[in-house]
Amino acid sequence: MSAKTYHITLNGKVYEVEIEEVAAGTTPKKTTAPADVKPVANTSGESITAPMPGTILNVLVKQGQAVKKGQVLAILEAMKMENEIVAPADGQVASISVNKGQNVNLGDSILEIA
Template sequence: MSIKTYNVKLNGKVYEVEIEEVKAGSQPTMSATPSQAPKASAPAGAGQAVEAPLQGSMFNILVKEGQAVKKGDVLAVLEAMKMENEIIAPIDGTVSAIHVEKGQNVNLGDTILEIA
């Protein structure tokens, strides 16, 4: 089993959501708490992948490679189930790579972009 952490913005408030991958038939555990404590930044020279928190279509990409971003900035908008979901920066840094295009379909866990 592995646990993935996502930052989700809902009604203007940022939540840190942990999703546990479990085997079929097992009961998953989930928690959502307001994100308050800053996470450690990635080591110098290493980038952090920003992954799709659910399956959907890239509605808009709001950043460009080389752009500086702050933790909590909206990076992209993912449309899923007729709802627009903001993808926010988990750390301060610079967008080092964008792996998707506007209109592209993505699956849960696909890398959208990287922040170094």
């Protein structure tokens, strides 16, 4: 039997899982996941998306700029309220997908952090 390793994304975190092939008619052995399972580093960067439809009032960072977790990256106006879009982790701005004044929909990419 052979095992294959996959990367699964769940709630924005990447996990490494191993799946073992079993022959038809055999009972797979029971395994339990270790308690210390940790997410795998997201090597492709983290996409910051719009949490709701609105208008980008301002983009406060530039491509290539280093950012810290919690730093405000952009301001999104939605339902007549200004919403701060913050960095979920330390990193560097890899790309910016929006411009000031642009309308965005729920889930639209705002920027990427590597």
